Amino acid sequence: MDRDRTDLPPENVEPGRPRVGVDEWVAQVDQRRDRPTGIAGVARRIGEVVTPPIRLAIVVVLAALVPLWLGEGDLFNYGIFVLLYILLGLGLNVVVGFAGLLDLGYVAFFGFGAYFYALLSSEHYGIHWPAIVSIPLVVLATSLLGLVLGIPSRRLLGDYLAIVTLFFGQAFVVFVNASNPKVAGKGLTGGPNGVADIDPVSFFGYEFTTRTQQYALLLAAGVVVLVGLHFLSESRTGRALRALREDPLAAEAMSIPVNRLKLLAFGIGAGIAGFTGCMFATLLTAVTPGNFDVPILITVYAVVILGGFGSLSGVILGAVVITVSFQFLAPENPQNNARVLFYTIILLAIVLAVRSWWRLLLVLAGTVGLGIAVHAIVAAFAPTWTSGQAVEAGRFGDLISDWVIIPQGHPDFGNVAYVALVVALLVLTQMRPTYRLLAIPAVAYLAAVVWETSFVEQPAVARWILFGALLVVLMNVRPQGLLGTPRVEIA
Amino acid sequence: MNGEQAPLLQLRHVAKSFGGLRVVYDLDLEVRDGEIVSLIGPNGAGKTTVFNLVTGIYAPDDGEIVLEGRDIAGLPPHKITRLGIARTFQTLRLFLNMSVKENVMAAAYGHTSSTVLESMLRLPRARREEREIAQLAEEKLAFFGQRLVGYRWDQPAYSLSYANRRRLEIARAMATKPRLLLLDEPAAGMNPVETGEMTELIGRLRDEGGYSILVIEHDMHVVEGISDRVVALDHGVKIAEGSFDAVATDPRVVEAYLGLRKRASA
Numbered sequence: 023m024d025r026d027r028t029d030l031p032p033e034n035v036e037p038g039r040p041r042v043g044v045d046e047w048v049a050q051v052d053q054r055r056d057r058p059t060g061i062a063g064v065a066r067r068i069g070e071v072v073t074p075p076i077r078l079a080i081v082v083v084l085a086a087l088v089p090l091w092l093g094e095g096d097l098f099n100y101g102i103f104v105l106l107y108i109l110l111g112l113g114l115n116v117v118v119g120f121a122g123l124l125d126l127g128y129v130a131f132f133g134f135g136a137y138f139y140a141l142l143s144s145e146h147y148g149i150h151w152p153a154i155v156s157i158p159l160v161v162l163a164t165s166l167l168g169l170v171l172g173i174p175s176r177r178l179l180g181d182y183l184a185i186v187t188l189f190f191g192q193a194f195v196v197f198v199n200a201s202n203p204k205v206a207g208k209g210l211t212g213g214p215n216g217v218a219d220i221d222p223v224s225f226f227g228y229e230f231t232t233r234t235q236q237y238a239l240l241l242a243a244g245v246v247v248l249v250g251l252h253f254l255s256e257s258r259t260g261r262a263l264r265a266l267r268e269d270p271l272a273a274e275a276m277s278i279p280v281n282r283l284k285l286l287a288f289g290i291g292a293g294i295a296g297f298t299g300c301m302f303a304t305l306l307t308a309v310t311p312g313n314f315d316v317p318i319l320i321t322v323y324a325v326v327i328l329g330g331f332g333s334l335s336g337v338i339l340g341a342v343v344i345t346v347s348f349q350f351l352a353p354e355n356p357q358n359n360a361r362v363l364f365y366t367i368i369l370l371a372i373v374l375a376v377r378s379w380w381r382l383l384l385v386l387a388g389t390v391g392l393g394i395a396v397h398a399i400v401a402a403f404a405p406t407w408t409s410g411q412a413v414e415a416g417r418f419g420d421l422i423s424d425w426v427i428i429p430q431g432h433p434d435f436g437n438v439a440y441v442a443l444v445v446a447l448l449v450l451t452q453m454r455p456t457y458r459l460l461a462i463p464a465v466a467y468l469a470a471v472v473w474e475t476s477f478v479e480q481p482a483v484a485r486w487i488l489f490g491a492l493l494v495v496l497m498n499v500r501p502q503g504l505l506g507t508p509r510v511e512i513a
Numbered sequence: 514m515n516g517e518q519a520p521l522l523q524l525r526h527v528a529k530s531f532g533g534l535r536v537v538y539d540l541d542l543e544v545r546d547g548e549i550v551s552l553i554g555p556n557g558a559g560k561t562t563v564f565n566l567v568t569g570i571y572a573p574d575d576g577e578i579v580l581e582g583r584d585i586a587g588l589p590p591h592k593i594t595r596l597g598i599a600r601t602f603q604t605l606r607l608f609l610n611m612s613v614k615e616n617v618m619a620a621a622y623g624h625t626s627s628t629v630l631e632s633m634l635r636l637p638r639a640r641r642e643e644r645e646i647a648q649l650a651e652e653k654l655a656f657f658g659q660r661l662v663g664y665r666w667d668q669p670a671y672s673l674s675y676a677n678r679r680r681l682e683i684a685r686a687m688a689t690k691p692r693l694l695l696l697d698e699p700a701a702g703m704n705p706v707e708t709g710e711m712t713e714l715i716g717r718l719r720d721e722g723g724y725s726i727l728v729i730e731h732d733m734h735v736v737e738g739i740s741d742r743v744v745a746l747d748h749g750v751k752i753a754e755g756s757f758d759a760v761a762t763d764p765r766v767v768e769a770y771l772g773l774r775k776r777a778s779a
Contacts, residue, residue, distance in 0.1 A: 250633035257632030257639060258646065261611070261619040268608035275568055275602075277594040277623025277689045286629065509610045510671040 074252070078245075081338065085241055094233040098305075099349045102233065105240040106302055107341035111325040112247050112334065113294030118323075119332035120260060121287035122267030124180060126319065127171065127187035130194035131292040133314030135164045135299025137198060140217040140309045146208065153223045157300050164296025165289045172288035176281045179270075191319065199311040216310030223304040236305055243301070247294060252334055254290075263287055264332070321348075328496060330506020339504050347492060351485040360485055361418075364473050367488070368466050371495045381459060388463035393425040396467065400427050407432065413478040426467075426474045436476030443472045519582065520545045521725050522567065522598070522693055527576035527586075529566055529749075536562045537749040540576070544693060549719055549726045551736045553760070554746035555769055560729045561603055563746070564695050567727075568600050569593040580693070595623040599691035601682040603698045603729070607670045614666040616681055617650035620688035653684045656722070657714070676707045683714075687722065694718060696728040700735050712738040733761070745769065 072080070088101050110132060117125045142149050142156040151159075171190055175183050201213020211217065223230050223239070230236045254260050265273040266280050274280045303309050325344050329336025350359050372389075376382045401408045410428030412419045422428075429435050446465045450458060477484035502508040520543035529537045537559045544550050552560045565571045567578055569590040578586040585593050599620075608616050625646060627639040654661045657680045665673065673681060679699055686694055700711045712735045718724050730736050736743060736757060743760040745753040747769035753760045760766055 253635045253639075254629065254633045257643065258618075258622050258625050258627060259629055259632055261615055262622045264611055264615075265608045265619040265622075268610055269606045271570070272602065272606035272608065273619070274590040275570070275594060275600055275606075276620040276685060277591050277599075278619070279589075279591045290629070507610075507669075510669070 077335065078248070082241070082245060086238075089234045089237055097233045097237055099352075100346060101237050102240060102305060103349065104341050104345045105237070105244050106298055106305075107322065107325050107345050108244050108338055109240070109247060109298040109301070110295060110322045111329065111337035111341050112244075112251055113291045113298065114322055114326050115332065115334065115337050116251065116254075116263075116294070117287050117291035118326060120255065120263040120267065121284060123175075123284060123287060124184040125187045125288070125291070126184045127190035127194070128291065128295060128322065129314050129316075129319045130171075130191045131164050131168055131295035132299045132302070132318075133194055133198065133309075133311075134167055135160050135296030136303040136309045136313070137211055137217065137299070138163060138296075139300040140220045140303045141211070143221040143304070144217050144219055146212060146217045150221055152225075153221075153300075153304070154225055157223075157297065160300050161293050161296045164299070165293035167296075168288040168290075168292025169285050171292075172285040175288075176284055191316075195311050195315050198314075214311060216308060216313075217303075218308040220303050220307045220309070222307070223301070240301060240305075243297070247297075248334060248338075255334070259283070259286070324493065326503075328493065328503055330500075330503025333503065333505045333507070336503050336505035343492075343496075343504075347489060351489060358418075360481065360488060361473070361478070363492070364477075364488055365470075367492050367495060368469055372462060372466060374495075375462065376459065385459065385462050389466045390425075392463045393467050393470070397425055397427055406430055410475070412474055422474060426470050428471075428474050436472065436479065439468065439472045440476050443468050518546065521548075521581060522727070523577075523579045524563075524567070525577045525579070527563075527566060527573045527578060529562060529571060529574050535749055537566065537573075540746075540749070540751055542744060542751070544725050544727050546692075546725055547719065547723075548741045549715065549728065549739050551740040551743045551757075552727060552729045552746065553731070553733075553736060553743060553766075554752075557748075558746040558769075559749040560746055561697060562749075564600060564697055564727075564729065567593075567695060568598060591623065594689050594691070597690075597692040598695065599686035599689040599693075600695035601679070601686050601697055601699065603701065605675075605678050605682060607673075607678055607681060607685070609671040610669055612667050613661070613670055613673065613681060614647075614650050614654065616670050617653050617684050617688045618646050620685045621646045621649055621690075624690050649688055650684075653687045654681075656687070656717075657684065660710075676703050679703070679711075680714075683718070687718075687724075692725060694724045694726045696726060696730075698729055698731060700730060700732050708732060708735060711735065715739045737761075 085101075089097055092101060113131075114125070114128050117123050117128065138160045139156055141147055142151045142160070143153070144150075171187070175186055178186055198211040198216070199214055201209030201211075201215075208215070223236070230239050262273065262278045262283050263286075265276065265278055266283055270280050302313070306313075321344060325340040326337060327340070328343060329338070329340030347363060349355075350363060372385055373382060376385050397408060407429040408423075408427050410423070410430040412422040412426070412428060443465070446461075446468055450461055450465055453461060473484075477487070496504065500506070522542075522544040524540055524542040527537060527540045527542075528535070540563065542550075542552075542563070552563060554560055562571065566573050566586075569585070569588050569592070572587040576586070577584050580593075580596055580598065583596070585596060585598075588596075608619060611619065625642045627636075627642050630636075631639040651666075654666065661677060661680055661684065665677075670678065670681060679701075683694075683696065683699065696715070699715065700708045703711060715726060715728065715735075716739055719726055726739075728739070740757050742755065743753075743757050744751060745760050745763070745766045747765070752765040752769060753763040755763075
């Protein structure tokens, strides 16, 4: 060490420890201050031990075991859709996560790929090209489309780019929706009816007909794309894309051709979306304009934002959380699903809000105790207020009915409680940490009351509120996304 | 051609205006190989504009900017950087959310060539280049000795102190493998000891790194310590050029900085 420097405080601490004020000391203090406790800390430490290749291997093995556990129908609804969203999310992540280009027309590339593949493999034009030819062709064509749409967008930044690309996305939907029966009898793209009876995917005569086979194909594709993007991210191109996201002018001054890289990002993202489109078309055997509209754009963005922009493993986690919770809450599934998720969210919110073990135990015990006490008191003075039964609660029915006050013959109670809950939640966010800790059990109990008296009556609404609440809770806990790294905009 | 070695960088009659405002006018400037030239002048004199013209951020309205015999005026910045000019920014423009080492590695883009496909499949050339880039970055960071050593390389750049950010910007510029470094106020915001270090460092950049240097600096101690030649600008026009002592005592320079002496004493 150079000991002649006079700008640093004297070394009066024990040797080996950094001096006060230098970068290393600041870093160590930061680390000590940010060291997560409770469950988040455990997760962090596990993450540090397991290296990326091992992590990938674990995820792939687990994913490969999923077909053993799910039937064909569930494998389609959960497994295949998770993989499709992972692929879509990975492509979007290149554009938005790596390069920082807010592309709201992304779904158009997905739709273009799906439609192009559909037209090459159906009776619409009577073309049945083998997948080994049509998939590369579609991917290439979609990449080119990405480049072409990227050209006018090169000079646009942020919100401006978002609006222009959103226009592209909507133009695509309008275009495929238009039907002119003079073309091919059904319109160029089949109009609102889309293209149906798309061939199953097959390579050299091997047809992927069962859901398990299709799942395996998608899984393999997903791993290839994931590994390729991981390598790309750790290459000169990946660094250049991130540099242009951070500061385009500085990137340009550091020998990075910013405009070309923007197009490249558009092209790669579009190519991946095009491939996913092929898979989507062949697995669903039909495409319609509605498949490529704004809701799917929002869902893909939700996947990437929830996972954390720029994080590849985040996309996987985001796709799993979003798809599974979405399907889990689908109207055809039993009411109890939503209830299970509801209590899980409350538990998760408490666990993440209370970041130490003993406080967590206190809060949970407080919540349970409060419920029992309130229920006992109300039952003693006004029996009709607790005589209701939990709807469709199955095994937990009695347990819930003995803990939550469910009134009978007081139809407005649920609505009043709902309003009270919203107010309570708002107040909760403004409270001081100590008081908040005390208030959490009461609010959690109130939420349970609202669920059991009001939301169970309106499952369709409740599902959406629940889905929104899940996202709000998760994003508030980790604004950078589940697996994202916090970013500093101005420092 | 005459016997004297041609200058590395030569500006001839360069002019730039924004709207009606003449920012740089009829400027001649040259930097010879292995020379450290300081550009001084009061705020708004057009110094940073000269940097932006040389690095291609602005195209000159008139005149030539010649690097090693080639007119580079109007080329896009990334091409100019590839031809051998790298700069730092007065208002620090690091890639804040990338790691310290990545900041330097990113600047190697111009002299590497593996394609996207090679990178995605990690083919031999991409792997070899990755190793070279990492090595280059470590080498450039090591140039700053204890100040930027290993323990910080994986930290995000935003965690660095102000002075270290300035050092990292220089390391990043070095990673583009330039012949000419343009340093825009490298000692701004530094304490006296750090300023002293920076003066010494600029000398080392020339002597050990082999770079020619054009530097904008307000701190006259730094300018005196490093300059082979000083060029003074005022209102976009060159008002003096020569050794530090000659320029510092030039009446026009004194006037530009302090105003007219006669009027002050009257």
